[in-house]
Every structure is written in structure tokens, then in C-alpha cells.
Amino acid sequence: MEHLTLTTSNVSRETFENSRQLYSKHRKTLGNYLDHLLWWNKRINLISRNVSRETVKHHLLHSLLLSQFEAFFSAQVVLDAGSGGGLPGIPLAITHPKKRFTLNDIVSKKCMAMKQMVQRLGLQNVTISDGSVEQIKPDHSFLLISKHAFKINELYAMTSHLPWESMVLYKGMDIKEELQGIKESLSIHRYDLSKGPDFYAGKALVVISRE
């Protein structure tokens, strides 16, 4: 796998603090989203049946962490593949109203729930895309993001024909097996999140760029 460059670094406590501050700044709308998500979760199991409000809040903070990375700063258009109930796309869209987001999922009832949440929250910068990610027909290059939805090589196989510039993926630290079969030259940087609160033990954000 010489055509893949894999590097690793730690994420500082300051980065976690920055996303916590972003949460505080948008507390009201993020709190509304949290309420909607819990309501839908009881009906169609978007996260897991008996998840607590506190755990869902961790998922929102985890979602906002992505906004602290270089690949996100420069992106105008973002595609969240396998978004489920809107994670990480909806928290990022709430806190970054100037960027455009497409939230994609293959399960129609999840897309219907996302559509309704986006409407209720009044988000003008979000479009919902119902169907498998490989069928998306983008009109612009974009940043591809995804949280715990695909193995890396599976997502790559489904999207290599699409004009993504980089991907930022929520993964565990152990990703080597998931890189098997990728033929394109890619640079892959793994950010270890374990210096954060306990919730982040063993978790990583993986940034993949085309060379």
C-alpha cells in the first residue's frame, strides 16, 4: 500500500474546548435539534432506543469537533453520507450557516425525519438526499464527511467517481484493514481523539485527501 501515506497526530484539549464553546454559542438551536432528535429516536430508532439526553449531547459535541479541522474551514459545500438522524451534518449546518450541506441516507424514513427537523429548525442551507450515496449527482466539488456509517474502502468504492476533494470520517483508531483494495494515491491523516473526555476513548477523525 505504498501509494497510501498514513500519518497520525493527537488532538489538543484546546480543540475540544473550541467545539464546546461553539456549542454554547448556538445552545438554543442545538438544544431544539436535540429535542427533535430524541422525539424521532423514540419512533424510528435513529441512534439507539434508550439513549439518554446526555449521551446525545456528546454526539452533538462530537459532531462539532469536525469544524475545527483545516479541510472544513475551506469547504463551501459539504456532503454527509449515511447521516441517519442528521449527525454530524445538522449540528455543523446550524453552526455554519454560510456553508451548504447535503445530508444523505439510504433509508427513506430517516430522510423524512431529517427533512422535518431541518424545516422545524428553519435551516436554509440544508438539502436532504434520499438514496444510496453512489447515486448522488453533485453540481459542485465538495467535502465528504461521514460518522460511523461505512468502512473506508466501501465508502471509497461508492464515491471514487464523485468530485470530493477530501473526506473527513469518524472512525476508531484501527483503520488499516479498511484501507485494503484502495488503488488511488491518497494521503490519510488519523487524528487520535483520546486526549479528550472519556467519550472519545479509542476514537479518531480520519482526513483523506487526493494527491
Ligand SMILES: C[S@@+](CC[C@H](N)C(=O)[O-])C[C@H]1O[C@@H](n2cnc3c(N)ncnc32)[C@H](O)[C@@H]1O
Ligand atoms: C450507524 S448509522 C450512523 C448514522 C449517523 N451518521 C450517526 O452517527 O448517528 C449508519 C447510517 O448509514 C446509512 N447507510 C448505509 N448504507 C448507505 C448507503 N449506501 N448510502 C447512504 N446511506 C447509507 C444507514 O441507513 C444509517 O442511517
